[in-house]
Amino acid sequence: MRATRVIIDLNVLRENLNAIKRYVGPSVSIALSLKADGYGHGSVAVARAAEAVGIDTFGISNLDEAMELREAGIKGRILLYGLALPEEIPLLVREGIQCFVGDEEYIDLFAKEARKQGRIALLHLKVDTGMGRIGCSPEMLPLLAEKIHRDRNTELGGICTHFPASNSTDSDFTREQLRIFRLWVDRIRERGIPTGSLHAANSDALLSIPDSHLDMVRPGLLAYGYYPEGIDDSIREKVPVQPVMEFRTKVVFLKKVKGDTPISYGMTYRTKAETTIATLAAGYGDGYNRMLSNRGRVFIRKRLYPVAGRICMDQFMVDLGLKSDVKLYDDAVLFGRKYPERPVNPPDANDIARMIGTIPYEVTLSVSKRVPRVFKG
Numbered sequence: 226m227r228a229t230r231v232i233i234d235l236n237v238l239r240e241n242l243n244a245i246k247r248y249v250g251p252s253v254s255i256a257l258s259l260k261a262d263g264y265g266h267g268s269v270a271v272a273r274a275a276e277a278v279g280i281d282t283f284g285i286s287n288l289d290e291a292m293e294l295r296e297a298g299i300k301g302r303i304l305l306y307g308l309a310l311p312e313e314i315p316l317l318v319r320e321g322i323q324c325f326v327g328d329e330e331y332i333d334l335f336a337k338e339a340r341k342q343g344r345i346a347l348l349h350l351k352v353d354t355g356m357g358r359i360g361c362s363p364e365m366l367p368l369l370a371e372k373i374h375r376d377r378n379t380e381l382g383g384i385c386t387h388f389p390a391s392n393s394t395d396s397d398f399t400r401e402q403l404r405i406f407r408l409w410v411d412r413i414r415e416r417g418i419p420t421g422s423l424h425a426a427n428s429d430a431l432l433s434i435p436d437s438h439l440d441m442v443r444p445g446l447l448a449y450g451y452y453p454e455g456i457d458d459s460i461r462e463k464v465p466v467q468p469v470m471e472f473r474t475k476v477v478f479l480k481k482v483k484g485d486t487p488i489s490y491g492m493t494y495r496t497k498a499e500t501t502i503a504t505l506a507a508g509y510g511d512g513y514n515r516m517l518s519n520r521g522r523v524f525i526r527k528r529l530y531p532v533a534g535r536i537c538m539d540q541f542m543v544d545l546g547l548k549s550d551v552k553l554y555d556d557a558v559l560f561g562r563k564y565p566e567r568p569v570n571p572p573d574a575n576d577i578a579r580m581i582g583t584i585p586y587e588v589t590l591s592v593s594k595r596v597p598r599v600f601k602g
Contacts, residue, residue: 226597226599227506227596228474228475228477228506228507229473229474229475229506229507229511230474230596230597230598230599231470231473231592231597231599232473232601233270233271233469233470233598234469234470234471234601235270235271235274235469235600235601236602237450237467237468237469237562237602238266238274238448238449238469238602239274239275239277239278240466240467241447241448241466242255242257242278242280242448244465245444245466246278246279248431248463248464249431249438253438253440253441253442254282254440254441254442255282255441256282256283256284256302256442257271257272257275257280257282257283257284257444258283258306258443258444259271259272259283259284259285259294260285260290260306260445261286261590262290262594264446264449264589265470265589265590265591266449266469266470266589266598267598267600268283268285269294269297269299270598272297272299272301273299274602276299276301280301281302282302282303282304282441283299283301283304284303284304284306284443285304285306286306287307288305288309288313288316288317288322291317303321303323304323304324304325304349305317305322305324306325307325308331311334314334314335314338315338315342318335318339318342318346319344323347323383324346324349325348325359325360326349326351326369326373327351327352327353327360327361328361328365328369329369329372332348332369332372332373332379335348335379336376336378336379339379340378344378345379346378346379346380347379347380347381347382347421348373348381349382349383349384349385349421349422350366350369350370350381350384350385351385351386351387352365352366352384352385352386352406353386354402354403354405355388355389355398355402356386356387356389358387360386360387363405363406363408363409364409366384366409367409367416370413370416371413371416371418374418380421381419381420381421382421382422383420383421383422383423383440384406384410384413384420384421384423384424385423385424386402386406387427388402388425388426388427388429388430388437396434399430399437400434400436403434403436403437406423406425410423422440422441423439423440424439424440424442426442426443427445428444428445428447428448428452428453429453429456430442431444431447432447432456432460432464433453445586447464447466448466449468449469449470449589450466450467450470450562451573451574451575451585452466468560468562468563468573470574470589470592471561471562471571472512472513472558472560472561472592472596473557473558473559474507474511474556475505475554475555475557476503476504476505476525476551476553476554476555477504477505477506477540477553477554478503478504478553479501479502479503479504479545479551479553480501480502481499481500481501481502481547482496482499482500482501482502483499484496484498484499486502487534488502488533488542488544489518489533489534489535489536489537489542490535490537491535493519493534494519494533494534494535496544499547500544500545500546500547501545501546501549501551502533502542502543502545503525503530503543503551503557504540504541504542505523505543505557506540507539507540507541507559508540508541509536509537509538510538510539510595511539511592511593511595511596512591512593512596513536513541513559514536514577514588515536516580516581517577517581518532518534518536519533519534520532520580521536521559521577521580523543523558523559523571524558524559524561524569524571524572525543525556525558526549526550526551528569529569529571530544530546530549530551531544543557558571559571559572560572560573560574560576560577560588573585
């Protein structure tokens with residue numbers, strides 16, 4: 226086993242998913258986001274663990290991610306959230322991947338290929354109600370829905386939208402998106418067209434706006450143990466989740482140095498007094514961000530120690546002081562789960578994100594593929 230590894234606790238994942246299921250209720254299904262290798266957690270292992278608690282719909286962003294699941298034997302419904310290239314459509318149709326569409330030309334490509342294969346392509350109409358990304362205008366929904374409904378080789382698997390600001394303290398914009406979405410869905414129903422699953426809520430909206438649950442929700446980072454910013458404690462109590470991922474490495478070298486000793490590239494850190502410097506077997510090549518240089522904190526033997534100097538590609542150093550009980554080959558937690566009963570905890574992905582000015586999504590999925598994933602549970 227390598228010194229640097231990621232521990233993925235699948236029991237925690239299942240507990241998180243069950244908490245989400247209880248919150249949304251039995252009438253609402255869950256499409257678990259597995260984009261970017263399950264946000265760095267390992268999409269196949271995560272999908273199998275999710276299937277064990279009754280999750281059978283998974284969201285991905287490209288054909289390769291879809292095929293990884295299919296080739297691993299995942300039989301559930303797979304939704305392609307992104308847009309495919311024309312040459313990818315034959316395989317998507319053959320594998321029964323349900324795709325988001327938002328214009329006539331793209332729908333025609335699926336219809337033509339499904340007709341060629343003698344299959345039915347299940348399509349989800351994406352409507353842009355305010356995200357400004359992919360999707361048709363609300364006014365185009367009836368026309369496109371009717372086009373899909375009338376073609377014998379296409380079927381409306383669902384209608385969906387996306388929220389750019391659902392966890393804002395002012396949710397008026399999101400509620401207006403939801404009103405527009407429902408208005409145009411009703412017009413489709415007036416034409417006698419089955420809508421399939423209606424879905425809009427990401428993790429933010431799932432927690433903040435229960436009206437947005439509709440037929441299906443699409444949690445991402447919430448399932449992996451992190452709340453969106455701005456979620457108050459009362460909601461956190463109703464949906465208790467914990468981080469699934471723990472990023473660990475080991476102490477591989479220890480040395481005592483004098484005061485005013487420069488550490489690492491650029492000599493941006495100098496020891497204030499005689500101290501012990503530990504070298505850890507991870508670096509920015511493993512996904513421990515270089516912006517944590519001289520600002521990160523690492524958890525070793527129930528204490529936090531500061532990063533000393535610039536993060537290197539494969540190693541970095543921490544300043545232990547003179548009285549540390551850290552030993553060679555001790556485990557060091559770079560980020561992971563917090564335990565309220567403990568006086569000191571490792572950073573979590575939120576803490577790392579705040580230090581470097583990003584979001585926890587980027588922190589977890591930035592852990593390099595060269596870092597082994599060790600699955601528990």
